[in-house]
Amino acid sequence: MDLVFAEATPSGRGGVSVIRLSGPGSRRAAERLAGDLPQPRHAYFRTLRDGREELDQALVLWFEAGSSFTGEEVAELHLHGAPVVARRVGSALAALGARPAEAGEFTRRAFLNGRMDLAEVEGLGDLLEAETDAQRRLALRAAGGELGRKADGWREMLIRAGALVEASVDFADEEVPDEVPDEVFDLLRRLTTDLEQEISGFRAAERLRTGFEVAVIGAPNAGKSSLINRIARREVALVSDIAGTTRDVIELRLDLRGLAVTLLDTAGLRATEDHVEGLGVRRARERAEAADLRLHISPEGHVDSALWRDGDILVRSKSDLIAQGDGLAVSALSGEGIEGLLAELHDRLALCVAGAGIVSHERQAAALRDARDALAGVSDLPPELVAEMIRQAAASLDRLVGRIGAEEYLDVIFTSFCIGK
Ligand SMILES: Nc1nc2c(ncn2[C@@H]2O[C@H](COP(=O)(O)OP(=O)(O)OP(=O)(O)O)[C@@H](O)[C@H]2O)c(=O)[nH]1
Ligand SMILES: [K+]
Ligand SMILES: [Mg+2]
Numbered sequence: 001m002d003l004v005f006a007e008a009t010p011s012g013r014g015g016v017s018v019i020r021l022s023g024p025g026s027r028r029a030a031e032r033l034a035g036d037l038p039q040p041r042h043a044y045f046r047t048l049r050d051g052r053e054e055l056d057q058a059l060v061l062w063f064e065a066g067s068s069f070t071g072e073e074v075a076e077l078h079l080h081g082a083p084v085v086a087r088r089v090g091s092a093l094a095a096l097g098a099r100p101a102e103a104g105e106f107t108r109r110a111f112l113n114g115r116m117d118l119a120e121v122e123g124l125g126d127l128l129e130a131e132t133d134a135q136r137r138l139a140l141r142a143a144g145g146e147l148g149r150k151a152d153g154w155r156e157m158l159i160r161a162g163a164l165v166e167a168s169v170d171f172a173d174e175e176v177p178d179e180v181p182d183e184v185f186d187l188l189r190r191l192t193t194d195l196e197q198e199i200s201g202f203r204a205a206e207r208l209r210t211g212f213e214v215a216v217i218g219a220p221n222a223g224k225s226s227l228i229n230r231i232a233r234r235e236v237a238l239v240s241d242i243a244g245t246t247r248d249v250i251e252l253r254l255d256l257r258g259l260a261v262t263l264l265d266t267a268g269l270r271a272t273e274d275h276v277e278g279l280g281v282r283r284a285r286e287r288a289e290a291a292d293l294r295l296h297i298s299p300e301g302h303v304d305s306a307l308w309r310d311g312d313i314l315v316r317s318k319s320d321l322i323a324q325g326d327g328l329a330v331s332a333l334s335g336e337g338i339e340g341l342l343a344e345l346h347d348r349l350a351l352c353v354a355g356a357g358i359v360s361h362e363r364q365a366a367a368l369r370d371a372r373d374a375l376a377g378v379s380d381l382p383p384e385l386v387a388e389m390i391r392q393a394a395a396s397l398d399r400l401v402g403r404i405g406a407e408e409y410l411d412v413i414f415t416s417f418c419i420g421k
Contacts (some may be wrong), residue, residue: 001109003024003025003026004021004101005019005029005094005101006105007020008076008106008421009081009420012083013081014081017080017081017082018078019079019090020076021077022068022073022074022101022109023073023109024072025097026073026075029093029098030060030077033049033050033060034046034077037062041067043060043061046058046059050088050095056085056089058080059077062074069110069115070107070115071109071113071115072109072113102419103414103418105414106420107414107417116145117148117402118406119142119145119402120142123139126139127143128416128417128418128421133255134208134260138205138208141358147359148401150198151401154191157188158394161191165180165383165386179383180386188378191375195371201356202368204352205357205360206361207352208360209360211261212259212260212261212292213264213292214264214291214292214295217284218297219268219270221245224265225238225239227315228263230335231252231254231338231342232252236265243270244280246267246268247276249264249283250265256349261345261349266280268284289307293309293311293312293345293349294307294308294309294313295345296313298316300322301327313348314326315328316330317330318332319334367397370392370399375389375393
């Protein structure tokens with residue numbers, strides 16, 4: 001591995017900007033600018049110099065290979081947060097033979113050096129993208145290695161089962177067929193149950209990670225856009241008394257008490273001669289069908305039954321005008337019922353994620369399913385077949401944590417990383 005560097009803090013003006021170096025020679029490069037840095041993990045306050053030229057006054061520290069984020073020798077330069085300083089220090093480092101790092105390259109090195117497994121890398125990526133508390137918590141658990149620890153436990157069960165199968169084979173006696181001990185099947189059944197449980201929490205965790213889509217639908221002039229604006233506390237969408245005002249789907253991202261929710265304002269549903277409005281209505285239906293939940297908006301409490309699904313919410317809008325009817329009464333004008341509606345929406349979505357596990361990526365779920373499937377129908381088979389099933393399941397768990405087959409995923413994962421991470 002060569003020596004790479006990048007600004008670890010966002011580029012731009014700020015209090016401090018940190019340049020991180022990783023790879024063999026990190027310490028020496030830092031010392032060329034800062035002078036002697038005798039001890040690892042000690043912060044030295046130094047004047048950085050490029051030849052005779054003073055570059056900045058900085059806090060400098062380094063970490064030995066094996067005890068850094070990347071697993072390589074790492075140095076950090078904490079500079080004054082001016083872009084020109086970071087640029088100038090960067091060019092001095094380049095002159096010393098360091099190369100600017102690519103997006104996610106530090107994390108990639110951490111993975112390649114065994115400091116993180118693939119599920120942790122995915123968790124770290126999720127953490128960088130998290131917007132709400134629920135997303136942050138899930139990502140932090142994943143980045144902290146929870147899935148890898150579970151996988152280790154499962155592997156141990158497989159190793160033990162494999163050893164018992166081996167021991168059951170009597171090579172000396174060809175006459176009597178070998179029998180796999182019951183303990184093996186007990187172990188594999190327990191493992192299968194664990195895997196099933198983890199798999200069953202996948203969809204909920206995925207929802208938690210990616211967030212929910214909630215479509216706001218109803219007849220023209222029902223007050224959909226007004227409601228969205230009220231919730232957003234700003235003019236997200238055009239409002240008018242002309243039916244058919246909204247055409248395109250307008251998205252409003254919300255942090256609903258920790259849950260990530262995208263509200264979709266949609267065109268009023270009706271048959272129309274207007275070509276463009278018709279396109280909007282079609283799109284409204286499509287997005288409404290694909291959404292996790294729908295708010296059906298109607299001053300009279302009517303719903304489009306073709307789009308009604310279990311768990312949807314009927315909202316009786318313009319409650320300041322019409323005093324009674326079915327549905328949750330809400331007025332975008334007075335604000336009545338808005339908090340209650342958001343609370344109800346939160347509670348329903350929270351129900352959907354109640355069983356969330358730690359597995360939140362399709363890749364991870366697929367590896368777990370493969371492991372489970374490898375063990376399906378394991379009872380009453382000869383030892384050679386049982387041993388082969390155990391090997392297959394172990395390979396799937398290896399894939400889960402990226403011990404094998406990680407290459408094809410790394411590039412995809414690191415596209416969401418920034419330079420310096
Ligand atoms: N009194 C009262 N008027 C409302 C309320 N909500 C919306 N309106 C009025 O109803 C009309 C239609 O509101 P919009 O928010 O544009 O309705 P929409 O459902 O988005 O309409 P389209 O986009 O055309 O489908 C406007 O004149 C709003 O001012 C409300 O809570 N109370
Ligand atoms: K309207
Ligand atoms: Mg509208």
